[in-house]
Each structure stands twice: as C-alpha cells, then as structure tokens.
Amino acid sequence: MSVEIVSKHHQAQGAFDFGRIRENKPIGFPHERGGISSMSNLFYWAHAWSDTGGLIDTHPHQGFEIMSYVLGGKISHYDTKYDRWLDLDTGDAQVIRAGNGISHAEKVLPGGEFFQIWFDPDLTKTMKKEASYSDIKSSDFPTKTLANGQAKTIIGQGSPFEIDAEGIEVTDISEISKRWDMTLDKEKVYSIYVVEGEGKVARSSVAPNDFLVVKSEDQIAIDFTGKARLFIIQSPSKVSYKTYAEGQLI
Template sequence: MKKNIIIHKAESRGNADYGWLKTSYTFSFANYFNQERINFGALRVLNDDIISGGMGFDTHPHRNMEIISIPLKGEIRHKDNMSNEAEVIKSGDIQVMSAGTGITHSEFNNKKEEDLKLLQIWVFPNKKNVAPRYDQTTLKEEDRKNKFQQIVSPNKEDEGVWIHQNAWFHLGIFETDSETTYSLKDKKNGLYIFVISGKVQIENQILNQRDGMGITDFETADFKFLENNSEVLLMEVPMDFE
C-alpha cells in the first residue's frame, strides 16, 4: 500500500489580523479561500488563534458541525444558549460542542492582561440535526508524555470528549529521539498531523512548528521526535462521508 501524503507548511497557511485577533487558517475560512484546501476528509477547519486580553467572539450561531476547542495558553470564557453561563476552559482542557439543530455562543479571553492561544477545529458530523450539546473535560498532561493521549473519540465511554463522527484525536509531548507508531482506528480513515511545537520526522518527512501533514491509504505511521518537548496533535477522520 502506497501512502499518500500532503504537506501544509506553517507559512503557507492563510492569515488574518483583526487587531484583537491574529489567526492562521490551515483550511479555507472567512476571507481566506484556497480551492486545494477546503478540507481534509471530515476535518473542515483548523484555526490557530491568538486573542488579545479581554477580547473575543460575540454571540454567533453554528449548525450541524462538531466544534472542538483546545486552549494552548490562557483561558476561554464561554457562554451559550443552553444555559452554560461563564464556563471557563483552561490550558489542559478540551471543549466540544455539537451544534446540531443550532446553537449560539460567545467566546472571550478570560484574562485581561495576556493573550489567549487556542486551536479551533471543526469536523463534519455523521448525524445531522442532533440535539445541541456542550461538554468539556480536563486531562492530565503527564498522561501524554512520550505517548499519544486520546482526547476525542466517537465513544461516550472513552477518554476525552466524544463527537458525532468516526474520528479520534490524540495529543502527545515527546522528548528528543523518542519514537512511536500510530495505528489507524478505522482503516478507511485518514490522519492529519499538526505540530504544535518542536520538530518531528514522520514517514521521512520533516515537520516543524505549526506545519501540517495529511496521510491517506495507510494503516500505520512512524514518528521520530527531533527536539525536546515536541508537541503533536493527531486528527484521524473519515475521508468519505455524507
């Protein structure tokens, strides 16, 4: 089986600067459009946001999308129309919303004096018009030292949060010269890799901080970490979906 690989270097992403928000788009979003970067299978959005102190997104709607937020530094203050008032999501937490039939929410930097850094990820669901849902969980960073820790899955009973899609996300933080292999949960899926920090060799490709890489037509992928505290996000998603 020949693996198909696409590389998205950090500097090739779309960028926007709204003053209070500086962001980089891996896939087409807002005013950034790239016909070759609409999505990777069911993975529709991967936004790398920096939000100034006290600033954020006013109340806005979503529908029929699974939305995952991963704060990398700082705190998100969340409010929605499902009676979740002033929820705070901190670095180390994972937040998920199933927008389903429709949800409105706002998100702000909970701290006035420092930037909030977070990843905003959207995944197409495998069920439309479900009842809207909000959830968050706190995971232990030590459980991802030199291994991949599951943070998202399709299963309510599994570690992390769950979504309406046959998708699995993992985070890992690795020491220099650590090696590991990732095996697909579902052989029909693909894997999108995002390097949060550090330097990683994957299938003889070198990725640096904020680089992305998609792999399809494979069952296992080999990783070697070339810098200490290299942090990587894995997103296994269906490539064919309705």
C-alpha cells in the first residue's frame, strides 16, 4: 500500500502573537522546513490552537481559496470587505475566495483549535473575481451515519460550500470504532489527518496529529485501538490548469 505518514514532529511548525497561537503544518509553505510539499490543488494545511487566546493580525490574500474549520472552541474572523468580526464555533467553517484581493484577521479564543487549508484554483480566472466568503454553521453540513462512524461533508455532494478548485471533497469522519475501511479512487490523492485515535496502517503506527497521504490505491484500512476521528481531503491526481506550485504566478 502506498501510504506516506508524516508525524506531527516531522511537520512544519509555526507561531503567532508571541507564541500564544501555535501551529503544526502537514503541508507547509514552500520555504518552510518539515511537512510535505503541496499536492495537486491542495496547497497548504495548518492545524492551529491556543491555550490562552491570541491574534493573527490583519494580512492580505489573493487568488487562493482558504477554508477554516473549527475543531474545538471558538475563533473569530475580521475582513476588510465587510468590516466586522464574526464568530465561528466548534464544527463551523468558512471559505474565503480571495479573488482579486482582501485582507483579514483572526482571533483564536482560549481553548480554540482549527484547521486552515488552502486550495489552489485556476489563478488566471480567480484573480479577476471579486473576493467573497461563505460562513456555514455546523448544523448546515450534511451528515450520514456509516457502518462504523459518522460522516460530515464539508465540501462535496450536498454541502452548501462552493469553490473553484476542481475535484475537492472534504469529509470529517467521527465516532470511528476500531477498524476503518475506505474504498478509494486510484485517480485521486487522499490526504488524511488523524484528529483522534491510535492504531496501525500498512504495519506502521499512527497517532493523533499524524498526516497520511495515500496515492494510486483502491482501498485503505486503519486498525485503531479505540475511538477515532479522521479529517479527509480528496483531490485529483492532476488538474486541468497549471497550479501555483507548478509556476503559475499571481
């Protein structure tokens, strides 16, 4: 089985607000050490948290589509388009379609924890669009009970989110009990973050905050020792446009 495992200790590390906000990055920016490089149109992935609360001050974005997903606690977001602060609670999500440019800021409240993930659309098109947002409450995402878990579709069939980056599906799988089996498409890349649970995959151990990349496989099985939770992004092996990582300039 072609599975690459990147442990938290081998991911890129970051901090904001004098260390009040900490990050591990399974997919870091090109200049950062640790983690892995962008894949297809999945450009960046950070797991951020704060015990005391902290601020990521106002900063600009262009072109990319940026999703924040609250794993626990609360974060608050400000942007120059609407000039307001908006709270996101556990299970809520937001997508910024940065378009031709926007600036925003984020507060992580004490105990807050979230993913920030960047998708890489066709920048020759998105750079000509006005920036826009989607803010979705947890209860508005479709959920489905599986044989061994609960699937919440963040991006994909039935989700209220719409993005321009092609072929992206995002699912939060919770309440997994011991073994997890999943049928895969060999033409897709599966990026899997272990939010909760310890176990083994392809004779290798996995633990919370480990990151798995699965390519050219038609199935995966993870044997957990107890309850587990996985955050899974499916992206195409190849996209129909040149990505930023391939040299497309903003």
